[in-house]
Amino acid sequence: MSTTLITNITSLVTNDPERGDGPLGLVEDAAVVLEGDRIAWVGQAKDAPEADHLHDAEHRSAIPGFVDSHSHLVFGGDRTQEFNARMSGRSYSAGGIRTTVAATRAASDEALEANLLRYLREAARQGTTTFETKSGYGLTVEDEARALRIASRHTDEVTYLGAHIVSPDYADDPAGYVDLVTGAMLDACAPHARWVDVFCEKGAFDGDQARAILTAGAAKGLLPRVHANQLSYGPGVQLAVELDAASADHCTHLTDADVDALAQGHTVATLLPGAEFSTRAEWPDARRILDAGATVALSTDCNPGSSFTSSMPFCIALAVRDMGMTPDEAIWAATAGGAQALRRTDVGRVVPGARADLALLDAPSHVHLAYRPGVPLVREVWQKGVLLG
Secondary structure, eight states: OOEEEEEEEEEEOOSOTTTSBTTTTBEEEEEEEEETTEEEEEEEGGGOOOOSEEEEEEEEEEEEOEEEOOBOOOOOSOOHHHHHHHHTTOOOOGGGHHHHHHHHHHSOHHHHHHHHHHHHHHHHHTTEEEEOEEOOSOOSHHHHHHHHHHHHTTOSOEEEEEESSOOGGGTTOHHHHHHHHHTHHHHHHGGGOSEEEEEESTTSBOHHHHHHHHHHHHHTTOEEOEEESSSSOOSHHHHHHHTTOSEEEEOOSOOHHHHHHHHHSSOEEEEOHHHHHHHTOOOOOHHHHHHTTOOEEEOOOBBTTTBOOOOHHHHHHHHHHHSOOOHHHHHHIIIIIHHHHTTOSSSSOOSTTSBOOEEEESSSSTTHHHHSTTOOOEEEEEETTEEOO
């Protein structure tokens, strides 16, 4: 395999404290050698080995490609009117998902895939090189399975979310819908997914229902993750930790016991500031979670209802401005933190052996992602060793 030397990097975030300064493992005047789809060498430019090809970073800074560990990208339709109404004074509730369910059921496979690819390209231009995405807008056996088939053509991180809300078809029989989600729907969906998820929330699924859904998924070989404590206090976080879920996502309303559980367990608290921004809701207290010793990830929650953004830089800026995170913590959470939320060691870091995913910034430092919010600083993106066009 040919090698490529990327040199003239002013500041490189490696996320390896043994490779550079501080928790981010910062290397100044850095260079990286790519070999195929992997990183072969990292260090200061003056020590760089020769390579087959040379790429000049032109004194830009570099970070690992973002790892977006929570998104809902297989959907049809648009909820502009809902957003407009909410910004005019209405509060968000889980019921809004039904609008997208109807549109998704009506969409063709080709339309759903084209929509997915549109947002993947949009995210990639902003530095995202790894993403997770979910079903959850079909809520029938056929529609959930086709959503996962479509998603699995574009990522390995596919999540079965038949338990997004109770299907409108089962509005008067939520127990019957749980039986479907844990039975025929799970059988059809498990071959196409890695994860199982549930929206554990008032208006969606309670703790007992969520436990039944997650344990049924685990019996089929799917790993658990949980939409937890977004709209209110509830059992979601505790259940996630108890079942050793990879991630408890949202974590907006936490008791001291919830925070302690996250700190003592292996479940990552994935915070989704785009949802709070788009719904004018209370911000998660990242500072409280971090100070307790828990691991935090940042993700976009890109979806057509409550967080219609694919921009990880935007979420970093929100986390620093409104959630008490430092710029260094936010960058780590959006890269290495997301990797931990997906239980991955090959992404989110710039170290030999890791996947060759990099974002080059038109800025001297990663801090500019929070310092200059809204400015398109991502200049180049390398994914699996390929410079994206």
